[in-house]
Amino acid sequence: MARLENRLGKQTVTFTSRPRIHCSYTIVGPSEGNGPHALEFQEILQDDMLHQKTPEQAERLMLEMAIEKALAAGQLKADDLHFFVAGDLLNQIITSTFAARSCGVPFLGVYGACSTFLEAMGLAGVLLQGGFATRVLVATASHYQTAERQFRYPLELNVQHTETNQHTVTGAAAAVISHEGDGPSLTHATFGTVVDWGMKNVFDMGSAMAPAAFNTIKQHLEDTGRNLEDYDLILTGDLGRQGSKMLRILLQKENYTGLDRLEDGGAQIYSHRQKIGAGGSGTACVAVMTLGYLLNKLKTGRIRRALVIATGALLSTVSAAQGESIPCIAHAISLEG
């Protein structure tokens, strides 16, 4: 068998050609715009329905807006792209596919629940490293109202949320990954395995996803021979306050050091006074936090190297209703400024 020069260890691939985040755009809804990171996002919507009839249409429009403005930021046209890799939370990923029909770029739909965006970004890196493309568009969107309907209850139903409950982020993000420009570069991607530690509580996704994040971080460090201290910031996507707590416990139990570098996108996208359970979730959560918060830090040189880990709960309403546990996944990408 030929030696695979771009593989590292068990689950990691290396991008020696240094694919970069060439241009990007982030949009968030009003609640996220009231959070502590409002200034990190390029656009804050005043109306999360965007004058559309249904929240599904609003989610789709949000994604189309993010794509259009990301391309404009890089002075690119759809014709300049070789692939469009995207996914979202809705059944049959309709937000992505419906947005893809208007741009005429070869489309690869992906689904990894809330980890979708990093899966797309990792695949973009692979396509670029392999010489299959020069520019790949990656994007995702999620919307509180569409996710509530699909996974939970009618919006106006009498439900008392618990402290571990997470709130789907309304937002969209798009980026073009290419070898051009001077944006932060992707150096490694660690694709996660599906992990299921038997958690069944759908109102505590954070605790269900923490083992997947733990496994991927552990494997990433093992494959690359790095420590947590080699990163200035380790950003998990949407474990929320409860999931982050569990991840820290798991890492502490195996004597990892450098836990002060751990941050979570979901736990900090809303402020405490907004009283939103354990924090944000949804495909847009890690996407806007990476392309907003993290990218700004890398670009301004406040940090030099970061690891992003996006976690996804791979359940469906059917599996949950039938009493199955929640399989989860986590993908990691390391970025350098």
Added chain:
Amino acid sequence: MQPEEYQQLVLHNSPRRPLVKNAIMAFLTGGLFCLLGQVFLDIATIIERTEMEAAAVTLAAMILVGTILTGLGVYDEIAEIGGAGAAVPITGFANTVTSAAMEFRREGFLTGMGSKIFIIAGPVIVYGILSGFIVALTKALLTGLL
């Protein structure tokens, strides 16, 4: 780490549900709805001829209250504070029906609202009828009517 071990770990590290606070808030919220119902009943007793009629009017009024509060987007806020106090009274039942109707209206009147309006309230109706039947049957057997 074994999955069982992790599940225990999560159990020990999960925030405790504020049971006492929840119970007090549910008591107060549910109590307020009952108070409102009593006011309606008192008024209805003056207007209507029989107690049965007064009770029916009160039920209808409470359902209307639940429906309007849901339509205004207030009921879920009340439930966030009041929990079971908002879910258990008949206003809660009105809320389950109205919220489903509002949610699925976008998929049309027939396939959306029509077919999904009882998606949350359905079990209450099914098991309500079933338990009513069992109670009636038990009573009939005990009193020797059968």
